[in-house]
Amino acid sequence: MTPSSPPRGTARPAVGRPPWVLVVPAVLGLAFLVLPLAGLLVRAPWATLPERLAEPQVLEALRLSLVTATVATAVCLLLGVPLAWLLARVSFPGRRLVRALVTVPLVLPPVVGGVALLLVLGRRGVAGQWLESAFGVTLPFTTAGVVIAEAFVAMPFLVISVEGALRGADQRFEEAAATLGASRWTVFRRVTLPLVMPGIVAGAVLCWARALGEFGATITFAGNFPGRTQTMPLAVYLALETEPEAAIVLSLVLLAVSVIILASLRDRWVSP
Amino acid sequence: MTLRARLVVDRPAFALDITLEAAAGEVVALLGPNGAGKTTALRALAGLTGLSGGHITLDGRPLHHLAAEQRPIGMVFQDYLLFPHLSALDNVAFGPRCRGASKAAARRVAAELLERVGLAAHAAARPGALSGGQAQRVALARALAVRPRLLLLDEPLAALDAHTRLEVRSQLRRHLAGFGGATVLVTHDPLDAMVLADRLVVIEDGAIVQEGSPADVARRPRTAYVARLVGLNLYQGRAEGHRVKVGELLLTAAERLDGPAFVAFSPAALALYRSRPDGSPRNLWQATVDGIERHGDNVRVHLDGPIAAFADVTPAAVADLDLSPGRPVWAGVKAAETHAYPA
Numbered sequence: 001m002t003p004s005s006p007p008r009g010t011a012r013p014a015v016g017r018p019p020w021v022l023v024v025p026a027v028l029g030l031a032f033l034v035l036p037l038a039g040l041l042v043r044a045p046w047a048t049l050p051e052r053l054a055e056p057q058v059l060e061a062l063r064l065s066l067v068t069a070t071v072a073t074a075v076c077l078l079l080g081v082p083l084a085w086l087l088a089r090v091s092f093p094g095r096r097l098v099r100a101l102v103t104v105p106l107v108l109p110p111v112v113g114g115v116a117l118l119l120v121l122g123r124r125g126v127a128g129q130w131l132e133s134a135f136g137v138t139l140p141f142t143t144a145g146v147v148i149a150e151a152f153v154a155m156p157f158l159v160i161s162v163e164g165a166l167r168g169a170d171q172r173f174e175e176a177a178a179t180l181g182a183s184r185w186t187v188f189r190r191v192t193l194p195l196v197m198p199g200i201v202a203g204a205v206l207c208w209a210r211a212l213g214e215f216g217a218t219i220t221f222a223g224n225f226p227g228r229t230q231t232m233p234l235a236v237y238l239a240l241e242t243e244p245e246a247a248i249v250l251s252l253v254l255l256a257v258s259v260i261i262l263a264s265l266r267d268r269w270v271s272p
Numbered sequence: 273m274t275l276r277a278r279l280v281v282d283r284p285a286f287a288l289d290i291t292l293e294a295a296a297g298e299v300v301a302l303l304g305p306n307g308a309g310k311t312t313a314l315r316a317l318a319g320l321t322g323l324s325g326g327h328i329t330l331d332g333r334p335l336h337h338l339a340a341e342q343r344p345i346g347m348v349f350q351d352y353l354l355f356p357h358l359s360a361l362d363n364v365a366f367g368p369r370c371r372g373a374s375k376a377a378a379r380r381v382a383a384e385l386l387e388r389v390g391l392a393a394h395a396a397a398r399p400g401a402l403s404g405g406q407a408q409r410v411a412l413a414r415a416l417a418v419r420p421r422l423l424l425l426d427e428p429l430a431a432l433d434a435h436t437r438l439e440v441r442s443q444l445r446r447h448l449a450g451f452g453g454a455t456v457l458v459t460h461d462p463l464d465a466m467v468l469a470d471r472l473v474v475i476e477d478g479a480i481v482q483e484g485s486p487a488d489v490a491r492r493p494r495t496a497y498v499a500r501l502v503g504l505n506l507y508q509g510r511a512e513g514h515r516v517k518v519g520e521l522l523l524t525a526a527e528r529l530d531g532p533a534f535v536a537f538s539p540a541a542l543a544l545y546r547s548r549p550d551g552s553p554r555n556l557w558q559a560t561v562d563g564i565e566r567h568g569d570n571v572r573v574h575l576d577g578p579i580a581a582f583a584d585v586t587p588a589a590v591a592d593l594d595l596s597p598g599r600p601v602w603a604g605v606k607a608a609e610t611h612a613y614p615a
Contacts, residue, residue, distance in 0.1 A: 175320050176353040178340040180367035181418055190366070194357040 037255065044252055045245045052249045060227050061235040062253060068143065068231060069211040072150035073158075076207050080158040081200060085188065087159070088166035099163075106156045113152055114220025121148065121221075145222035146229050150211035158200075158207040165199020166192070205265050209258055275422055275454045279316045280325035281309070281478075288312050288478040289326075294422075294454035294471075301469030302458045305497060309478040310458040311350075314424050317456060318347050330421055330454075341370070343422075346415030350427040352407045354399035360386060360410045361395040367418035385413040389447065405436040412447060423448075425457035429464050441467055462501040466490065474498050492613050493536060504536045505581045508615055516612050521578040523555045525612035532615040539572065541609040542583035545602040546593055554604035561599045564590065575603055 045052070052058065086092075087099055105113055121128045121139045131137045139145045173195060177187045193200075215233040222229040224238065232254045239247035275294040281287070288309040294300045302310040315321035317328060319340030328335040335343055346367075354363050364382035369375065386392050389409040399407055408428065415423060428444060429437050445468055448455055459465050465472055466486040474482040474489065474497070482494040493499040499506035509518035511533035516523045523535055548556070559577030566572070571590050573583045583603065585593075593601065 170353075172349065172353050173355060175340070176347070176349055177355075177366070177370075178320070179318050179343075179345060179347040179424075180414065181341050181370040182366070183341055183370075186370055191355060194355075 040248060040251055040255065044248050048245075049249060049252075052246060053253065057226060057235070058246075058250060058253065061230055061232050061250070062257070064143070064146070064227070064230065065212055065232040065254075066257070068146045068150055069208050069214075072147045072154060072211040073204055073208040075147065075151045076155040076158045076211075077200070077204060080155050080203075080207075081162055084159045084162035084166060085192070088163045089171075102159050103156050105153055106160075110153050110214065110216030110218075111220050114149060114217035117149060117152060117217065117221040121145075140221055141223040141225065141229060143222075143228055146218050146231060149217040149221040150214045153214050153217050154207040154210040157210050158203040161203030161206060162196065162200050165196040165203075168199075169195045201265065205262060209262065212254070212258060274331050275329075275456070277317065277328040278326035279313050279328070280323060281312050281316055281321060282324040286312075286478060288316075290473070290475060290478070290480050292317075292456070292473065294456055296454055297452055298471065299448050299455040299457065299469045300471045300473060301465035302456065302473050302475055303462065303465045303501070304460065304475035306460060308475045310460070310475055311426055312478075313475070314347075314426050314456065314458050317422065318345055318424055319343050344418075344420055345422045345424055346418050346420035347424040348408075348411045348415045348426065348428050351431050352399075352411035354402075354407055354410055354414070356399050359396050359398060360391060360402065363399065363410055364414045364417045367414060371418060381417055382413070385417050386410070389413045389443075403436070404432050405440045408432065408440055409443070412444070416447075416451065421453045423451055423453055423455040425455065427459055428457060429459070429461070444468060462490075491536075491611070492534065494534060494615075499536065504538055505542070505579075507535045507579055509533055509535060511612055514607070514612075518579055521555075521557055523610055524607040525610045526608050527612045529612060529614060533612045534615050535610060535612050537605050537610045539582040539584040540570075542575075542581060542603055542605050544573065544583055544585060544589065544593055544595070545604065548602050549604060552604065554606055555610060556602060556604045559601055559603045561595050561597050561601060563597055564595060575601070577603070 083102065087095065087102070108116075118140060119125050121131070123129070123132060123138060123140065128139065131139070139148060169192065173191050174187050177191045178184075182190065213233055214231070215237065218229070218231060219234055219237075224230050224234050226235075230238070232250060236247050236250045236254065239250055274296045275292065277292045278290070279292065280289045286307075286309070290309075290313060292300070292302075292313070302313060304310050312321055316323055319335075319338060319342075323336055326336070330344065354360075355366065358366065361379060361382050364385055365375075365378040368378035368381050373381065383392065383395060386395050389412060391406060391409055391413070394402060394406060394410075399410070402410065408431070412428075429441055432440055441464060448468060457465075457468060459468075469486060472483060472486055472489045473480055474495070476495060476497055482489060482498055484492075489498060490502045493502055493504055493506050496506060507516075507518040507523075509516045509523070509532075511517075511525070511529045511531060513530070514524050514526075514528045516525055516533050516535045518535060525535055543554075557578050559575040559581070561573060562576040562580075563574040564571060565574075567584060570584045571587055573585060573590075573595060575581045575583060581603065585595075589595075595601070
C-alpha cells in the first residue's frame, strides 16, 4: 500500500481498504509457512553441497523416494479412480459410511496406519500369513512395503479430489453418450475420464507429494534399510541425529524436487 | 405407425401419463408450458428416465426394457451437450464408433453428415469454438450418425438468439423432412411447433389436452393455454344452432351445432366502440378496459365484462377512443368471424 493518493484517472475498486484484523494474521500466517523454508536455505552448507549431494546414500534415498512415490501414485490411480467413480456415480446402501471410511487415513496418525498395516499384512497378520504361505510373498520391511505404506496414506487425497471432480462434472454428457450407444465402460473411458482429467491430475499430484513425504507409516511398516526402504524423509530424520548438515542437504533436495515437480505440473495442468 | 408408446412416470408431486404415436417420416411436437412433462416424456422415450408403467414399441419391437444405449434412437439435447474434449468430427463419429464401426468408417460417416449440415469446414473445431447455430447442427448430425429409427429433439431451438433461430429453424425443417424415421420434438414455442411438426400434441400437467395438425390446433384450441399460444379468445358454452350461450352472453357463430361447444375469435376481429353501434349484425356486449399493452405494431386491450377478452387495435384507435383502464366500451365481433366447434 502506498500512503500517497493514487494519480488521477486510476480507478480504485470501491470496496475500501482490507481490514487489519484480516491482513495482520494473513501476513503472520505467510511468514509462518515461508520462514522455516528460508531458514533451511540460510543454514544450508552451500560450500560442501556438491560433494554431499553426490554421496551414494543420498542418491540412493532420492531414487528410492521418487520410485516408490511414483509407483504408489500409480497404485492409487488404478484403485482410487474407480473407487471415486463408485462413490460419485453409483448409489448403494452404506455409501456415506464408505465415503467416511475412505477418509480415515487422512486423519489417522501415519504411525497408527503403519501399525494397522503390520497387523494385517505383517508376517503374522491375517492377510500376510496367507500371502506368505500361498505365494511366498512378504511385504513388511521391503520396497513393496514402502509403496503400500505410501499408497495407504496418500490414496484418500486422490479419491477425494477425483470424487469432487466427478460430482462437479455435468452428468448429462454421460447421458448424451448413452443415447449414442455407449456402454457405461465406454462412457467412463471416452467421456467421463477426459472431462475430469484436471481433477485426476490435481489429485495425483497431491497424492504423489503426500507419498514422497511419507514417514510414519513407512518406518513402522517397512523399517529403515538403506537402499531398500530408507526413503528421503527417513534419511533426513536419521541424519539429523548424527550429522545435522547432511539432514539439511537432504531436506533441500526434497524441497527442490517437490517444488520443481509441482510447479511444472501446475503450469501444464492445474491452471487453465 | 412406427412408434407407439404409453408413457407413465410417477413422481412425488408429478405424474405423467400420455399415449403417443408417430409414423415413419412424421414429426410430432410435444407442446406445453414449463413443467408440463414434455422433457420427462422425451427422456422416457430415450431410456434416460425409467417408466413407472406403460410401454414403448418401435416398428413392433418393444423398447421399454432396453437400456438407453441399446435403443435405436438419436437425441438432440437442449444445450446440445457436445463433448467439449472432442472435435466436431469426433463428436459426430462417437455414435458410430460405439455401435461397432471402425475408426475410419465412423469418421467417414461423420464427415458426410457434417457436409450435409454445411459444416465440413468446421470438422476440426472444438465445440467451444462453434457458434450456437453451428453447435445445434453438429448436435443434429451427431444424433443422425447412429442411423436412428426414432429422433428425439429437446427444445432444439431454445438456446439460440432470435436471428439465428429463424435460420436454424428452416434448416432443421429441411433436415427433418429428409429423415426417414419418426421424430418427436419438445418445445414450448408454438411457432417452432407449427413450422417443424406435422402433428402437435399439447401436454398440460402431465396429460394430453389436445392433439391434431398445426392448422387444426391453431384454429380450434381446446384449452386456455393453447388459445393463448395461438392468440385466440376462447370460451366454453352451450350451442343451439348458430347461437352459443357463454355465461350470460349469447354469441352468434358462423357454424351451427348443438350441445357443449367452444367459441373462438381472433383479437383482431374484435372491434371497440365508445357508444353502442347501430344496426350491425354483430355480437355486442358492454365491457370495461382492464389493461393496455403493446403487442407488435398494435396495442392489445384487455377487456373485462360478461366475458374476458383481448382486442388488438391500432395505436390510432387507442387515441380516438381515448382508451384507459377502467373505461367502459362496447365490444363487437362479426358472427362470420366467430367460430364454434364441439367441446
